[in-house]
Amino acid sequence: MRTLSRRLGTLIALFHRIMWSRFVRWGAFVLGLTSLTLIFGFASRTMYGIDHGINLIAYWHIPLAFLTAGALSATFVGSVLYLKYEGRFWNRLAHSGGEIGFLFATLTLVTGSLWGRVVWNSWWEWSDVRLVTFLMVWFIYAGYLVVYASTERGADERFAAVYGTVAFITVPITYTAGRLWTPTFHEPTVANPDVSANIDPLTLGISLLALGLLYIYLMAIRIRLHELEDKVVLKKEEVA
Template sequence: MSTLTRAEVTAVATLRRLFRTRALTYLTLLVGVASLGSIFGIASDAMYGVSHPINLIAYWHIGLATAAAGALTVTFLGCVLYLLTETDFWEFLAHASGEVGFLFVTLTLVTGSVWGRVIWNSWWEWTDIRLVTFLIVWFIYAGYLLIYSAGGANRVARLASAYGIVGFVTVPLSYVSTRLWTPTFHETTVGNPDTQATVTVPALLLSVVAMGLLYLLLLASRVRVRELESRLTSVRRAAADRAAEPSGGE
């Protein structure tokens, strides 16, 4: 690991303090409860000309998708910083965020499929550009995690980081796909006055914030686990080296 610059020391220390504070847990719980209350209390269940309770899943679906995009962006930044500095913390951050992001991408696909089955009478549609590009994102980051599973050596970490940087292009591509190509189901909602995907804005915003906080909480937990694993590995190596040293009488 290279010597940390003053700015890097400050950034790492700030993130570690954030990850260890109990306030993050309490805030996540508070906003999560408020989000559930707003979804079941004030959120409209009418979308795309259909009134059905299944439409409420859209608030989690959109929140998960937003948090997933944020998580994979953090993975991208962590990969860049690791390749530039070779600081272990950035590798841990990138990998942990990739794990949580992959989980959120998976849940986004599952909730979208359940929602679509009722609203569009289809679990999946290969002609919908958003669905296809988001599935590509899922496969890309499954590959990212598989590379890491090959081992924790520096060479593997650098390879995974390079892969994470290149693979990130699929994330913004999936977002803009509905503007570049004509979608089957997923019409553009932001900046589109003709959209039928009407939502209750306060409930949606609470859901997005709740999922973002849940992401931070899970990320903090995974980063701490990675750091503990790294320390344990260092201790074991040091003990093995001491055991391999010849005794003073030899």
């Protein structure tokens, strides 16, 4: 048991070192500038046979969609480890991933609607299986945040952890929907040689790395805020 606690402590310390490293902060800044330069300086405005500046939003829309899955995966992992070991860090990790994942999911839906209005002449299409399943994920994790907000520290947080564990089943469903069923608009862009979106892989990759490092930095800030909130609660309990 002591060995397990030591290993978990080492893992948590590693998480903190990665999240607060200079590489993450400066990497997000440098790659972000590089992404903007490539998008507005070199990337093609023509996609699906349409020449329009809104097509450049794809270089943020697609990474945001992938990072939504990454953030919600952190919620799943944190929820499972909290249920098993009940460490405060895992609870903070789960909730922080849920908050940022919900934010990224919202931005994915907004940027997708803006892009779709020009490319497909439609803000929304209920027949598109990827859109509908992604909206389900958005509602389900909105529910997770509500459940978490309604729990009391140290008392019934396990309800939120169970919710965060079960809710994750919707994430792989929406990300494989374009391959499991015939999509109306969303053809797979990864590992699809016939993709017609005309997206530059280098620009897309750098944008994904930039937003990925930004995500890690946002996670570090949110977890730190959780730690400060816990200290405030403990101080109030001591005073009381």
